[in-house]
Every structure is written in structure tokens, then in C-alpha cells.
Amino acid sequence: MARGLNSVQLIGTLTQAPDMKYTAGGLAILELNLAGNDHVVGSDGQLRELAWYHRVSVFGKQAEYLVDQLAAGTPVFVEGRLNYRAWEDASGQKRSALGINAVRVDVLTHGPRKGEPTVLDARGQERLKNALNHVTIIGNLIRDAELRYTPSGDAVTRFVVAVNEQYRDRSGQDQESVHFVEVNVWRELAESCAELAKGDPVLVIGRLVKDNWTDKDGNRQYKDKLEGSRVEYLTRGPGGGG
């Protein structure tokens, strides 16, 4: 398996004052709800502003240090990692979600001179117009990529990348975990990624987007995915990334 790389950089504004929680063990967890607009060139060659809303979790001392500095509308820079969680819900169904755990958070200032305007969204929350949403992962495909075409004829290829993480936990133990990241790529990139197969090691750069749909019980469901703007094939084999 390729050695995992898992890097998220976001710049956005807080949609509301952050929520502080404590685990039973006393660990502080601060939940930041961030919003921003990405600037993306669509299939028609036109530049579009696409809104995103993502939640970032901050832990421990950093959470306690930040809580008094943050309010609705505060712009922040986040460096973090994608965090995959899987669980069974009350009805016994398997569920999973991709979140963002902060490695560091820096509070930005803005004002007229700094050119950081925001838009008010439908709920009256400030969303940063010129946001940053830069995700880089390295991992291996868990099954073959699937190419489909939308009704309007756009090619879209979907694949899931397993990103390994090795880390030392709070008690000093070496731990391993795997984060499963769903990737969508579009148009020309979709065609060139259609042959990616199970096990292939890849580097993907893109932006985190929230997919939403209505499930069979009529509930609105959300899932974070990586919309890839760049995919590189890593070398396989004993000496390589495979």
C-alpha cells in the first residue's frame, strides 16, 4: 500500500459561534462550521462560484485556546486531515462520514482593505467569497474505477481511495487507521481515469464537496467527497508506491 498522504487546507468564515464539547475523558472538542465559495471552471468554460459548508473538529488545548477568539463571521485558515468514521445507526444500517480534523487553525482578520468580502447566504450566515479548499491525498483504489455519463453527456469517473495513516496516539502507542475517500473526476480527466484499477496507487488533488440526496425513508443525506482536479498515477511495485 502506498504510504498515505492526507492534507486539507481551507480558508472560510464561521457560519456561527463554535460549539465546545468535552468527551467523558475530559478532552475538549471544538466544532467549527465553515463556509466559502470556490471558483471553478465548468464544462461550458464559464467560471462559477460554488458554495461549500464543512465542519472542522479541533481538539484539546488548541480548542480551548481558540474558543474565545471565534464568532460568527470570523475568517480562519485550517490545516487538517480528512477523517473517516464508520458506524451502525439505530436501525442497524452501516453509515460512514468523512470529516475534517484540524492540525492547526489560524484566525485571519479582514476588512475593506484586505479584500475579503463575504456573501450572506439564505440563512443570513456570512460565507467567504474567495475561499480556499485544497485537498491532497495519496492512497490506493479499493476497487476498479467506474466511468458513467450524465444525462447531458458529461463523463464522470468515481473511485474510492484508501488513505493509510500511521500516528502516535495520546498514550504514546503507534496506531494505524485507514480513511476511505470517495473521488469524482469529470470530463477529460474522467476519461483518462476510467482505467484505474483496484490497488492502483494515486495522488489526487482537489476540493472537498458535499454530496446530498434523499434516502428511501425520505431523509436528506449528506456525504463529503473529493472532486479531483488532478490525478497522478504512482509507480507500483516493491520499490514504488504500490
Add this chain to the structure above:
Amino acid sequence: MARGLNSVQLIGTLTQAPDMKYTAGGLAILELNLAGNDHVVGSDGQLRELAWYHRVSVFGKQAEYLVDQLAAGTPVFVEGRLNYRAWEDASGQKRSALGINAVRVDVLTHGPRKGEPTVLDARGQERLKNALNHVTIIGNLIRDAELRYTPSGDAVTRFVVAVNEQYRDRSGQDQESVHFVEVNVWRELAESCAELAKGDPVLVIGRLVKDNWTDKDGNRQYKDKLEGSRVEYLTRGPGGGG
């Protein structure tokens, strides 16, 4: 001082087979010479391909592991850090340089299907057309920013950011170092950055470029700088990044 952030992501091709050296203490150092083209929108709104050549240093086991996998033309992804060095040359003059130390290097594959064409440069070296050159730093200005205008009327603001680094060295000692990174920003961003003052904490995202000039003795000199595409002001003060 703001807690430093120092992150470099490059994708480029090797212009030549890498050089392996060993320090007196037996540490392996592999020097990679990478080349790529950035795609940058100029003052006239036109997209330009701008070539870059950067040297990346890889250390220890990673160097020994990589040396046999790399040849002229091999495409690689590098995650690394800017590394500032200062010294006195033979004539007693102070000199400094910014280099890149690799944190990790991944060998990429390319071929017709993967859409990674290269151009042959004037020396017959392969340079990757669609390269990646993404640098992110956080630090403090060491003096006030300077705004100038080029003869053609373009605003350019120059400032130097001190990026702190805390790390554990090979003998397990905690060490601190400071990397001085020269930043240039152009046009509207130059005007909005003109008021940046000594001590201000900033986040800068940009690409690494090589400035070159002829010194008074007629020798060609080169210096790496960060061409900033985005500058954010961090909050100052006891609770903030200042």
C-alpha cells in the same frame, strides 16, 4: 511570533539523474533537479506557461531508497519545506539561499494515456508541462513592506517573512530555526499589501520562482522567492498569531 507553517508541494520531472552525496557523518543526501511549467495569468489577462527549475534535497534512508528509481525525465511529487541557509563566501560576503528539503518524494508514472507531456528545454532536458508548484507559509514580516512600480506601471510589493520552525533533530534535541522567505506580490494584491508592517503575521500562498541577476563582478546570481497569489493577515495579539 506566529507559529510557522512551511509547506511545499511540487510536481515536476527530473532534468538529470540525481546526485548522491554523503556527509562526513555518513548521512545520504540526494539532490533532485526538477523542472516544470506553471500556468499563470499575466497582467494582460493572458494565460502563460512559465518554466521553473528547483533543486530538492532528500536525506537519509529515503535518499538511498529513491536513488535507483530515478532517472532523467522521471516525474515526481515532492512534499517538502523551504530551507534557508546563510553563510559567508570566500571573499567574506554574506550570502544566503532558499532551498527545498523533501519530507516525502513519490515517483509518478506517465505515458500517453495519462496526459503528462513534457517539453524539451534548450539543454535537451525534459520539463513537465503541467507542473505543480504550491507553497504555503505562515510567519511575520521582518520589516515594512515596500511598494514599487515597474517601468510598465505594474505595482509590485516586496516583503520578507520570517518562518519559525521547531523540530526534533536526529539526536532527539528540540531545535528552533528561522527561514527568511522573500515574497513578491503584483498588481492589485501589491496595492493591498503595501501597508503590511514589520512584525505583522501573514499567511502567504504562492509559487516558488527563481530570480536571477548579474552582480557587480559580472557573475550570474540566482535566488528563490515566493511569488504570492494570496496573502491573508493573521490576527495579532496575545491570543492570536502576532
